[in-house]
Amino acid sequence: MMNTTLLIMAAGIGSRFGGGIKQLEPVGPNGEIIMDYSIYDALEAGFNKIIFIIRKDLEKDFKEVIGNRIEKICDVAYAYQELTDIPSGFTKPEERTKPWGTGQAVLSCKGILREPFAVINADDYYGKEAFVKVHDYLVRSSQPGSEIPSYCMAGFILKNTLSDHGGVTRGICQIDENVNLINVVETHNIVKTMEAGKVGAVIQGEKGGFKSIDEESYVSMNMWGLTPDFLEVLQAGFSEFLSALKPEDIKSEYLLPTIVDELIKSGRAEVKLLETHDKWFGVTYKEDKEVVVKSFRKLIDSGIYKEKLFD
Known part of the structure; x- marks a missing residue:
């Protein structure tokens, strides 16, 4: 059996959630958090190791809420994403307060990641289908022969x-x-609309205007299937990203969709889109929590998950 790892990015500060640690909010009937369900689905799909990407200051709370439990059922490791973890020759801008984005998060696993892996956000529920498709693709595509x-x-x-x-x-x-x-175009402020009972979407501009967008578009939810060589790409690219920063770019982030997009356009990688029809939910906003709790209750009542997840 091929070893495959799930990376869970859980170092976000959660500012839109009101300053709390949104990744650790209970949403299941026995205190389960969204990560519990993602890990359950990943293990069921065939992944056999979990790497949690966290901040050092979250470590104690994180292990108490989930890490210590998961260590009892599978191999677990930790990587630490820190604002100050940047290549030699660079200094942290004084005004910068948040880590450098999802590219830096995955790069923090260099040295502990040696097998094909999937990467996900901690606060997003992806559904079972996506884990199965990504795992199976990693197993198939890891065979030698690709240029x-x-x-x-x-x-x-x-x-x-x-x-x-x-x-x-x-x-x-x-x-x-x-x-x-x-x-792949990172697109901000996509707002849900409802007209005649049909879900739609628009992009809300900074000055209040709206631009329509096809609600049937494929989107990235930061669930990627990658191989360890990608970390070398990230390392080189992070230095280039930092070198190009201007003073006004103080909030710029080194983001996976942008990195992958550059690889595709330069012909240095191909990326297969694996279509999934599962409905996402997550706690982007504090008000989302009630919807998430009800959604998991419905999944449990329909037999998708057990009442006590890992029993």
Whole structure:
């Protein structure tokens, strides 16, 4: 059996959630958090190791809430994403208060990650289908013979990934005739609309205007299937990213969709989009929690999950 790892990015500060640690909010009937369900689905799909990417200051709370429990059922490791963890020759801007984004998060696993892996957000529920498809693709594509790296991404339908309580950020995707990604555009403030009972979506501009967007578009939810060589790409790219920063870019982030998009356009990788129709939910906003709790209750009542998840 091939070893495959699930990376869970859980170092976010959670500012839109009111300053709390949103990744550790209980949403299941026995105190389960969203990560519990993602880990359950990943192990069921065939992944056999978990790496939690956290901040050092979260470590004690994180292990008490979930880490110590998961260590009893599978191999677990920790990586630490810190604002000050940047290449030699660079200094942290004095005004910078948050880590450098999802690219830096995955890069923090360098040295402890040696097998094909999937990466997900801690506060998003992805559904079972995506884990199975990504795991199976990693197993198939890790065979020798490919001239360039072959990665994958779970492609969700935009209308299935919107919040009722505010705008969300999604990577809007374009694909070719072989269902390979050709473009990923990180798009902010996508707002859910409802007209005649039909879900739609618009992009809300900073000055209040709206731009329509196809609600059937494929989007990235930061669920990628990658191989260890990707970390070398991240390391080189992070230095380039920092070198290009200007003073006004103080909040800029080194983001996975942008990194993957550059690899595709330069012909250095191909990325297969694996379509999934599961409905996303997560706690982007504090008001989302009630919806998430009700959604898991419905999944349990329908037999998708057990009342006590890991019993």
